[in-house]
Amino acid sequence: MNRKLLMMLTAVVLMIVLAGCGANDKNGNNSSEAGTGDENVTLRVLSTNPLVSEESMQLFMDQNPNIKVTYEYVPSSDYSAKFAALAASNAIPDVIWTQAGYYTDQIKQNLLLDLSEELNGQNYEGDAVWSETFVPALLENSRGTVKKALGERDSYDYGVPFTMTTIAVLYDKSVYEQLGLEEPTSWEQFMSNNEALKAAGYTPLSMHNNWIDWYPRLFWDQYCRADLESNPNAFDEGAMTFSSECVQQGLTSFKELWDKGYLPENGITADLETMQQMFVQGKLAQFLIAPDKLEYIMNNAPDNMSLATYALPGIAGIPSRSLGGSSNVFAVSASSEHPEEAVQLLKFLTSKTHFTGIEALKYSNSGLVNLEVEPELAQFLAGFTNAAAGGFSPDILVPTNITTEINTAFKTDLLPRYLMGRIDANELGEQLQAMYEQAK
Template identity: 20%
Template sequence: MMKNYSFLPLGVLALGLLLSGCAGESTSDTSTEGAEDSTQISFIHWRGEDKAVLDDIITQFEDKNPDISVEMTIYPSEQYQATGQRLLQDGSTGDVFTSFPGAQFEAIASAGLFEDLNGEDFVSNFDEELISVGQKDEAQLALPYQLVFNMPVYNKGMFDELGLEVPKSWTEFQAVADTLLENGITPIAFPGADIGPNQFMNSMMMNNAPDEDVFEKLQNGEESLTNEWWVKTLEDFQLLEEKGYIQADSLGTSQDSAMAMVANEEAAMLATGSYHMSALLDLNPDLELDLMAPITVEESEAVYEGINTATFMLAVNSQSEKKEQAKEFITFLSQPEIASHYANETGQHLTVNDVEYESEVLQNTAYWIDERKTRFQPRFLITNAQIEAAVLSSIENVLGGADPMTAAEEAQQLVDENRE
């Protein structure tokens, strides 16, 4: 029997998430009155949930660098992906900026807006094995700051109480989900309204298509979404919906509502990633959390156990007139003590060397860095934004009731129309 839990009203949880989230553009200028003669640099990104700790770090930076002040502007992530390149073009905004890997990185690189950071001393502050995603044509254009695991967060304490083990196959996954349903628990909270399948698709297809070049081949015409690897992925999503393994009206469920389901222990898993673990614990400190990717094949066929992404890629705007000051700020962010402060306050693993993880959730999940077989997030290997949209829409169409092969055929037609 499950123990009795103390549940918070969904409205209270949702309000807390809304207040702490990135609901709209936000600007911070921590410079003081004594800094009139300082050079002000612009720092833009999308991590609204990091505002408080970054305000603190900026204050520390300005104390040590009184000739430089930092204005931080935070945009909602979808807006940032859509408009980030335009913001950078005249050099007046984003002296220091962040980039997503994948389509946004490729677009900004093609526009020539990244300053090459090769030869800068601060590059050695980062783990060289984790920064290759920021390289192009032998140039180090960006430095990923965060190491994220883009796979479901699960309630380990709930699993332990029900005697459930992490499933190692698709058959075992379904058995675990059935047990959760029998106990009145939704297996997976899926935030389809705002995050959609952007994160969950990665672990759902990682073993259906273990070839890490599969999306490159899709873009050059060697692969098709109508082939077995993608049709099976869509069929697996269809199974989740038809069996009730994800909540009703999943496409209409916001991130805040999905997180509230997990915080209230109404759902066992959140189909996002490690970046939400700290926020979940803020909502319910009694949760015991870990990470778990669904294995959609039989155990003997599984190649990967999870997904990793080096993201929140720090960069200097090539159009900036304040490049040296921008580089000083990145140097400061990559100091181990500053990076450790950021990591522990935000619940993020980082790519910076010698970071000390003090928070329990980071210590308990650090084994995913070295001990588990993970692959880089497949979605970020789709470098054409239109093709990425076609892939994601095929999942949404299936969750909305479409036949998997029909959805695959419609998406492949869009791929063919947008292939370069």
């Protein structure tokens, strides 16, 4: 009897030990990582960022063999409609790309998983706290966007920034040399260069439909910065509106670029690929661009091009700040049936393993601490580095990005009509203000 009892107790203990060996902590971390059980897990991923590619997914699956990833890429111009359709049918993928107004809308609708506990856990490699692997300003920028749009909350971590987005001007040094131009250090010199490039037969500056709002947003950061820093709630309180002088000044300066012929005639309707082709064909002289969109140009530029980058000077003469920061965010759906595995994928996307394992990522600014970059590449990317050094303009400094509806209307309707002269700056401001008041 005692022998049978001993055998039973031994079996129970053995079962407990085996179960403990395969358990995950609340962050999905221990010797048995997420998705390494007997059953395979399938994650669905939706992205508009081409740097997160099929190649990325394959590397992740190679390292996590019990997790299968079904990946779907959509152009950023189609994201809003695609996500809305998925949400309406309760079919939001486990891991999604998101940005600015989309992101805060999704948090408000309780569609995203709170990641605050996971960020305090281990990173993908297991050698650091996950939150401490990001450049501090990048994570602060991501959290600040949520706080600005949604107010005080228990958590501001519903997604993680993927790359530290900065924007700079890409140009061909051989064209500058032929025309006797130098990298501009002031707005006046920048405009003088544009005039010389136009006179030489080039389209001086890039613009395309999805980034059509970049110039006014950069100008608002210059013209409106002091007022909004002294009163960050100026728009909420009505002390500032879209009809305020500094906002109107930014719109007027943008139209000046258009009226002078410095922007491409097809810029209102053209997409990113069209601008990239114009540049490598030598028709477009300067490209306001983010580093994660450089790969096509680097792979297709002719041998006689000598490429370099510089930070865009401030139009109002104060230190310039870059757009970007945490512009690209990846999040986990709150309805995911596999949240631990989905978090594991987020950790991978924002890991040194990913950024050193995928060739296309070498042009990106990872936003990770202590990631080494080749000296020659660092010199080429200096414009992006210098742009980031000045800090980042908040995504919703002037709140055209505060909701998906306002963002879409501004970029696809109001700005195109304004540039074409169908509405003036006052009318544009009034229509934006009406939408903003309704959204508050």
